[in-house]
Amino acid sequence: MPHHPTAYRDPKLPSDRVLPGDESWTEMLKAFDAPAANALIAFARTICPHDGLGDGPYRRTVAKLDDVAQANPEKAALLAELVQRIDGAMPLPFVELSEAFRVEILKDIEGSAAFSMAQRTVVLFLYDDLEVWQAFGYEGASVQHGGFVNRGFNDLDWLPEPPEGV
Amino acid sequence: MTQFSLDDDTVTVVVGSGAGGGTIAHELARRDISVVLLEAGRHMTADDFVNDEMAAYDMLSWLDKRDASGSWRVAKDHPDVPVWHCKGVGGTTLHWSGCCYRLTEDEMRARSVFGDIPGTTLIDWPITLEELEPWYDKAEKKMGVTRTNGLPPLPPNNNFKVMYAGAKALGYDSVSTGRHAINAVPYDGRPASQQDGFTICGDKVGARWSTQNVEIPKALATGKLDLRPESRAVYVEHDETGRASAVLYVDSEGVTHRQKARTVVLAGNCVETSRLLLHSTSARFPNGLANGWGHVGRHYLRHVVQTVWSVFDKPVYMHRGEIMAGYLDEFATHDPSRGFAGGYYVELNSMGLPSMAGLLEPGWWGRDFAQVVEQYANIAGLFMSGEDMPQADNRITLTDRSDAFGVPVANIHYSNHPNDVLMRNHGYKTMRAIHAAAGAKRSIETPPYPATHNLGSNRMAARAEDGVLDGNGRAHEVDNLFIADGSNFATGGAVNPTLTIVALAMRQAAFIEGQMAAGAL
Numbered sequence: 001m002p003h004h005p006t007a008y009r010d011p012k013l014p015s016d017r018v019l020p021g022d023e024s025w026t027e028m029l030k031a032f033d034a035p036a037a038n039a040l041i042a043f044a045r046t047i048c049p050h051d052g053l054g055d056g057p058y059r060r061t062v063a064k065l066d067d068v069a070q071a072n073p074e075k076a077a078l079l080a081e082l083v084q085r086i087d088g089a090m091p092l093p094f095v096e097l098s099e100a101f102r103v104e105i106l107k108d109i110e111g112s113a114a115f116s117m118a119q120r121t122v123v124l125f126l127y128d129d130l131e132v133w134q135a136f137g138y139e140g141a142s143v144q145h146g147g148f149v150n151r152g153f154n155d156l157d158w159l160p161e162p163p164e165g166v
Numbered sequence: 167m168t169q170f171s172l173d174d175d176t177v178t179v180v181v182g183s184g185a186g187g188g189t190i191a192h193e194l195a196r197r198d199i200s201v202v203l204l205e206a207g208r209h210m211t212a213d214d215f216v217n218d219e220m221a222a223y224d225m226l227s228w229l230d231k232r233d234a235s236g237s238w239r240v241a242k243d244h245p246d247v248p249v250w251h252c253k254g255v256g257g258t259t260l261h262w263s264g265c266c267y268r269l270t271e272d273e274m275r276a277r278s279v280f281g282d283i284p285g286t287t288l289i290d291w292p293i294t295l296e297e298l299e300p301w302y303d304k305a306e307k308k309m310g311v312t313r314t315n316g317l318p319p320l321p322p323n324n325n326f327k328v329m330y331a332g333a334k335a336l337g338y339d340s341v342s343t344g345r346h347a348i349n350a351v352p353y354d355g356r357p358a359s360q361q362d363g364f365t366i367c368g369d370k371v372g373a374r375w376s377t378q379n380v381e382i383p384k385a386l387a388t389g390k391l392d393l394r395p396e397s398r399a400v401y402v403e404h405d406e407t408g409r410a411s412a413v414l415y416v417d418s419e420g421v422t423h424r425q426k427a428r429t430v431v432l433a434g435n436c437v438e439t440s441r442l443l444l445h446s447t448s449a450r451f452p453n454g455l456a457n458g459w460g461h462v463g464r465h466y467l468r469h470v471v472q473t474v475w476s477v478f479d480k481p482v483y484m485h486r487g488e489i490m491a492g493y494l495d496e497f498a499t500h501d502p503s504r505g506f507a508g509g510y511y512v513e514l515n516s517m518g519l520p521s522m523a524g525l526l527e528p529g530w531w532g533r534d535f536a537q538v539v540e541q542y543a544n545i546a547g548l549f550m551s552g553e554d555m556p557q558a559d560n561r562i563t564l565t566d567r568s569d570a571f572g573v574p575v576a577n578i579h580y581s582n583h584p585n586d587v588l589m590r591n592h593g594y595k596t597m598r599a600i601h602a603a604a605g606a607k608r609s610i611e612t613p614p615y616p617a618t619h620n621l622g623s624n625r626m627a628a629r630a631e632d633g634v635l636d637g638n639g640r641a642h643e644v645d646n647l648f649i650a651d652g653s654n655f656a657t658g659g660a661v662n663p664t665l666t667i668v669a670l671a672m673r674q675a676a677f678i679e680g681q682m683a684a685g686a687l
């Protein structure tokens with residue numbers, strides 16, 4: 001992936017959470033057991049497949065889904081339904097399937113409330129992650145560095161420079 | 167802190183502290199008129215604001231549930247939040263990105279200029295551009311609008327350079343960074359923009375005009391403003407003569423109060439002002455206050471608003487700098503040869519990764535989606551704002567569910583008029599062409615997101631049978647009731663509405679002062 005400037009979270013906000021690097025990360029989850037968590041990771045990787053990203057952002061996304069499920073019984077039920085449907089669709093659990101099979105399953109349930117809630121929530125959480133910002137070149141909070149006025153707000157140099165006062 | 171008593175019936179009660187309400191509260195207070203300003207949201211300041219799209223959205227937005235219906239795509243993609251505005255002292259001027267453009271003479275005579283378009287409820291404004299012009303001058307001065315009063319323009323940022331190159335290549339010579347209530351140099355005690363890219367998250371730096379950082383502090387300094395945050399107006403009462411006499415509101419403890427009033431000004435943003443009127447029923451006004459003719463909530467407008475994102479070979483980093491600092495007006499005039507009535511403006515747009523991904527094409531997923539999002543650094547954005555057609559059934563109504571304050575939840579019904587569809591199509595093609603001429607590899611036509619330009623649902627009209635308000639924003643049926651938010655627009659025009667909301671509120675304050683001095687109010 002290309003090299004981008006450093007991304008920052010606003011210093012007033014909590015940093016993105018740090019999860020254990022190994023399989024034990026699922027132990028901190030309250031709403032999902034390990035198989036459900038792994039199915040949701042595979043779901044998030046199918047919805048938003050970024051081969052260059054490690055598991056960290058996807059795990060944080062599922063940890064946030066776990067918060068949602070704990071706080072909101074209606075959404076918890078939809079997420080449980082999603083896991084059940086994607087895991088039950090083929091003779092193998094969702095995580096074991098190749099991408100083509102995973103996509104086929106998701107296409108089948110695209111119209112469901114469970115899919116649509118989960119899809120939108122994954123998009124919301126995954127792209128609100130500092131590691132993802134860094135990877136894709138979104139620098140995040142800037143006011144603590146004086147904005148971009150002296151940090152490249154007008155440094156694009158592959159097109160002609162507009163005239164003064166345009 | 168100035169405090170007026172609940173029984174003081176000499177005060178003017180203003181509901182809502184955004185562009186319209188915050189401005190008129192200041193304009194009245196500085197004329198020595200006592201004002202009680204009821205604001206549903208909290209009083210936040212620069213210290214509270216954060217440079218973070220999602221956290222700021224949660225902090226500033228009006229998140230009470232609403233319903234949506236109609237054929238607009240928003241009803242499908244954002245059924246609970248069909249309109250996007252703020253809750254907090256400052257209203258949606260906490261969010262706004264500062265574009266400040268005037269209506270044109272043609273737009274203020276929409277019915278005469280566009281003619282009789284089937285399915286529309288077009289009218290002419292009850293006031294002319296000439297009458298409004300002096301107030302535009304005053305509003306631009308108040309807000310420190312760039313390129314007016316000798317103030318310099320905002321400098322070109324990266325995203326603008328892309329727009330500029332494409333527009334110039336196509337011969338759109340009007341392209342410029344536009345006019346904004348954002349300081350390019352220090353003005354009125356506020357600093358110049360740091361180009362931090364977070365203007366819509368409250369603006370920690372204060373380079374952008376808002377009622378939170380300009381009008382309300384100045385109004386408080388007059389000693390004539392009693393600001394009551396976390397105070398939700400729930401009902402407007404009238405006396406036996408039919409004049410508005412008090413506003414009922416619920417405070418942060420859940421206690422209901424009755425604030426007596428000499429004059430009432432509503433400025434809760436379209437949906438809330440219409441909802442409040444519709445809910446304020448009485449024997450005299452069985453369909454809601456000032457709604458004898460049935461226009462409250464109708465003719466709701468939200469502009470033909472679109473975004474196009476395009477992917478380039480090289481980095482843009484569109485998040486750096488003021489987000490809407492780009493403008494062209496080649497398509498702004500009414501030109502029937504284009505096949506539709508009314509005009510649109512092309513402006514700059516940028517978003518951070520979280521918002522761009524979420525709004526790109528709700529429901530889109532998989533390799534293709536991910537591949538576009540991944541190229542965030544190389545994406546540039548354009549925006550259009552165009553005139554949508556007023557239709558009687560595009561309207562705000564009450565549902566049979568109540569909110570936590572006992573007021574029925576609003577439904578927002580909107581279907582596109584064929585004219586809106588033709589304009590949107592034209593705009594998409596224009597925006598794509600601009601980016602293509604600058605070398606875009608691919609463009610994504612993003613569907614409309616929750617409405618940010620909410621207008622027209624309590625419109626001004628020369629005759630009571632055509633609209634709720636007269637040309638001074640006063641209810642035809644209740645002569646001490648005014649509306650100062652964007653719902654008072656007779657038609658929507660094409661441009662971002664806030665400069666006009668502010669100019670109208672300033673004009674309305676002068677009118678109220680005159681009426682009071684003449685003993686008529």
Ligand SMILES: Cc1cc2nc3c(=O)[nH]c(=O)nc-3n(C[C@H](O)[C@H](O)[C@H](O)COP(=O)(O)OP(=O)(O)OC[C@H]3O[C@@H](n4cnc5c(N)ncnc54)[C@H](O)[C@@H]3O)c2cc1C
Pocket residue numbers: 181182183184185186187204205206207228250251252253254255256257258259261262263264265266366397398399400433434435436438439442490618619620650651652653661662663664665667
């Ligand atoms: C992201 C974004 C960007 C924008 N950018 C631009 C731009 O560049 N240029 C432009 O011209 N416009 C822009 N706008 C639109 C602009 O912000 C609005 O048009 C303008 O603020 C509307 O003013 P208003 O007075 O109608 O309502 P608001 O400014 O929304 O104020 C309404 C206030 O009333 C309060 N309220 C509502 N109901 C009650 C109640 N019952 N009791 C008490 N208080 C109540 C609300 O909490 C709110 O604070 C933007 C909007 C958004 C969301």
